[in-house]
Amino acid sequence: MTDERVRVVIVDDHPMVAQGIRAILETYPDLEVAGTLSNGREAIDRVVELDPDVMLLDLNMPQVNGLAATELILERRPDTRILILSMHDSPEYVSTALRHGAMGYVLKDVPTEEVKTAIDTVMRGERYLCTGASACIAPRAPGGREPLTSREQTILLELAQGRSNKEVALALDISVRTVETHRKNIKRKLGIASTAGLTRYALEHGVLQGTGR
Amino acid sequence: MGDGGTALRRLSYGQKVFLLASLPLIVAMAVLAILVTQEAREVSEREIAGLEEQLLSAKRAELRNYLHIARTAFGPIYNNALPDDARAKTRVAQILAAMTYGTEGFFFVYDYDGRNIVSPRQTWLIEKNWAGLRDSEGTPVVDRLIQLARQGAGYHEYVWPKPSTGREARIMAAVIGLQDWRWVVGTGVFVDDVLASVAAARAESEARVTRTFLYIGLVTAASVLLVFASGMVLNLHERRLADAKLKALTQRIFETQEEERGRVARELHDSISQLLVGVRYTLELARRRFGGGDARAGDSLNEGIDALSGAMREVRRISHDLRPGVLDDLGLGPALQSLSEEFARRTGVEVAFETVPFRNRLDGEAKIALYRIAQEALTNIERHSGATRVQMLVRGTKSGAVLRIQDNGRGLPDAGRSGSGLGLRNMAERVERLDGTLRILSSAGGTVIEAQVPLTHMLPPTGRREGVA
Numbered sequence: 001m002t003d004e005r006v007r008v009v010i011v012d013d014h015p016m017v018a019q020g021i022r023a024i025l026e027t028y029p030d031l032e033v034a035g036t037l038s039n040g041r042e043a044i045d046r047v048v049e050l051d052p053d054v055m056l057l058d059l060n061m062p063q064v065n066g067l068a069a070t071e072l073i074l075e076r077r078p079d080t081r082i083l084i085l086s087m088h089d090s091p092e093y094v095s096t097a098l099r100h101g102a103m104g105y106v107l108k109d110v111p112t113e114e115v116k117t118a119i120d121t122v123m124r125g126e127r128y129l130c131t132g133a134s135a136c137i138a139p140r141a142p143g144g145r146e147p148l149t150s151r152e153q154t155i156l157l158e159l160a161q162g163r164s165n166k167e168v169a170l171a172l173d174i175s176v177r178t179v180e181t182h183r184k185n186i187k188r189k190l191g192i193a194s195t196a197g198l199t200r201y202a203l204e205h206g207v208l209q210g211t212g213r
Numbered sequence: 214m215g216d217g218g219t220a221l222r223r224l225s226y227g228q229k230v231f232l233l234a235s236l237p238l239i240v241a242m243a244v245l246a247i248l249v250t251q252e253a254r255e256v257s258e259r260e261i262a263g264l265e266e267q268l269l270s271a272k273r274a275e276l277r278n279y280l281h282i283a284r285t286a287f288g289p290i291y292n293n294a295l296p297d298d299a300r301a302k303t304r305v306a307q308i309l310a311a312m313t314y315g316t317e318g319f320f321f322v323y324d325y326d327g328r329n330i331v332s333p334r335q336t337w338l339i340e341k342n343w344a345g346l347r348d349s350e351g352t353p354v355v356d357r358l359i360q361l362a363r364q365g366a367g368y369h370e371y372v373w374p375k376p377s378t379g380r381e382a383r384i385m386a387a388v389i390g391l392q393d394w395r396w397v398v399g400t401g402v403f404v405d406d407v408l409a410s411v412a413a414a415r416a417e418s419e420a421r422v423t424r425t426f427l428y429i430g431l432v433t434a435a436s437v438l439l440v441f442a443s444g445m446v447l448n449l450h451e452r453r454l455a456d457a458k459l460k461a462l463t464q465r466i467f468e469t470q471e472e473e474r475g476r477v478a479r480e481l482h483d484s485i486s487q488l489l490v491g492v493r494y495t496l497e498l499a500r501r502r503f504g505g506g507d508a509r510a511g512d513s514l515n516e517g518i519d520a521l522s523g524a525m526r527e528v529r530r531i532s533h534d535l536r537p538g539v540l541d542d543l544g545l546g547p548a549l550q551s552l553s554e555e556f557a558r559r560t561g562v563e564v565a566f567e568t569v570p571f572r573n574r575l576d577g578e579a580k581i582a583l584y585r586i587a588q589e590a591l592t593n594i595e596r597h598s599g600a601t602r603v604q605m606l607v608r609g610t611k612s613g614a615v616l617r618i619q620d621n622g623r624g625l626p627d628a629g630r631s632g633s634g635l636g637l638r639n640m641a642e643r644v645e646r647l648d649g650t651l652r653i654l655s656s657a658g659g660t661v662i663e664a665q666v667p668l669t670h671m672l673p674p675t676g677r678r679e680g681v682a
Contacts, residue, residue, distance in 0.1 A: 060542065067543075092550055111518075153574075205608065206668055
């Protein structure tokens with residue numbers, strides 16, 4: 001490795017914010033900003049090409065929001081460390097972001113030093129949760145079963161309609177192994193052993209019916 | 214399209230009601246009219262037949278009398294005469310020829326061969342043979358009279374010219390036979406007056422039937438008109454009520470909107486603007502201190518940055534109050550989770566929240582409706598119920614999504630009564646707009662509110678596309 005600097009990509013649909021963060025991060029000699037993107041769609045499409053160590057993702061973005069993008073980015077490049085940047089301090093956001101695979105969650109109104117701290121923390125392989133806001137102290141899953149992620153929900157619908165792993169993989173443009181992993185997680189979260197059970201569950205909870213019309 | 218559809222449906226409903234009210238009436242009246250006229254016709258037909266028979270038998274009795282008189286008049290001569298007594302025959306013929314009566318009445322005599330012997334009012338017939346004579350309708354006249362006379366006596370009806378006018382008319386003739394002389398002696402009366410009275414009676418009865426028909430028709434038309442008019446009045450009344458309701462609703466919407474705008478404007482002005490003004494002052498101060506080489510310039514900058522953070526928090530609070538972002542970003546479950554936690558923190562009421570592992574499966578309308586219902590329910594619980602525990606549940610079923618909120622408070626003051634509180638009405642209206650159902654169960658042991666929205670408000674799966682909002 002000739003360059004020991006941490007490659008960072010910033011994804012935010014507000015140019016002022018993206019440029020602001022970029023300007024601040026560029027003042028740190030051990031960071032290299034590899035690019036700024038303006039939406040989740042771009043982030044998914046260009047993650048392999050830009051090859052970032054850390055991706056700063058805004059939560060509210062048009063087209064694909066930060067949460068959904070996180071899952072899809074990780075499907076393409078699993079060792080990307082994703083840090084969610086958000087205005088929302090509700091604990092639901094934090095726990096949802098972590099469940100979707102983010103390594104950290106940073107509030108936008110904290111001092112910018114904290115962003116650097118967050119990047120350093122996730123580069124060490126640890127989680128970073130925002131300080132200050134009560135939400136960040138003890139994020140946990142809402143009552144009931146552990147919720148499915150957006151991707152898992154999509155895949156449950158596909159499977160419940162009787163499609164095979166291979167068909168789902170083809171339709172969603174991911175590998176069969178990824179589908180298999182999702183399927184295992186879905187079954188674990190719902191406490192269901194068989195695919196027929198998944199279909200029945202989807203029917204009984206009005207998930208499949210919504211596919212009509 | 215939708216408007217036209219509902220208008221059409223409403224119109225056809227009105228028509229249905231109108232038809233339902235008036236069709237049986239019309240049918241009943243029609244059946245009644247047919248029955249009445251049939252009955253009336255039968256009765257009058259019987260009466261007319263009776264009248265005709267009566268009149269005709271009176272005519273026959275009259276004829277019998279005339280013949281009896283004639284027989285008495287020539288009886289002594291005929292009884293004492295021989296079959297070929299020409300003198301006696303002449304005398305009898307003279308007697309009969311002299312016995313005319315009324316304007317048309319006369320006696321006639323034919324012999325059995327058909328030769329006329331006596332015809333005082335139509336003398337051109339005399340001494341001629343009329344065997345085989347038929348009247349204008351083809352009825353045999355003289356032959357039949359001879360036949361009847363041979364049998365002794367009888368009546369015959371045919372058409373004959375009236376002596377007074379020469380015009381043809383129906384005549385009834387009675388004959389007796391003088392078998393020794395092979396003579397037919399008879400007389401006739403014209404029965405056209407009988408026919409005229411029968412026709413008049415028939416016309417009278419027809420007129421009666423027509424009148425009855427007309428009366429029934431008039432009554433029917435009046436009834437239908439009444440039904441129609443009352444329907445119109447009802448409809449108008451209903452529409453006026455609906456209009457008034459709509460007006461009130463619109464008014465309420467405007468008021469709420471204005472109130473909300475006022476509140477947001479005040480919040481923006483009172484908190485955000487003031488905070489930003491403060492930021493501006495500190496930043497200006499920092500600039501002046503930089504210019505003057507004052508070492509406290511950095512402190513001023515820090516103050517400004519802190520104040521800016523405060524402004525951001527304020528914006529977040531206001532925007533959250535207006536509409537919780539969680540609802541749009543994460544879905545109903547997390548939004549309700551957040552709501553119930555905040556509620557528990559503020560009020561100390563224990564809240565157990567349960568949801569399904571699915572996210573964001575409801576469309577925007579349904580999400581906000583169920584969220585506002587939960588908000589309203591929690592507000593009611595806090596203000597009125599005295600509850601210490603709340604259970605909130607949101608889940609999907611085969612028929613849609615269900616939100617259930619149960620507390621252990623003292624229940625609603627007058628549950629089931631209409632107009633039970635603006636809050637409950639708001640809930641009901643919200644659910645109604647989504648074609649859903651709202652159920653409220655209340656007892657001394659607590660309240661259960663259950664709102665259900667149909668499957669049509671569940672989003673189709675994002676499926677093949679990667680975008681998951």
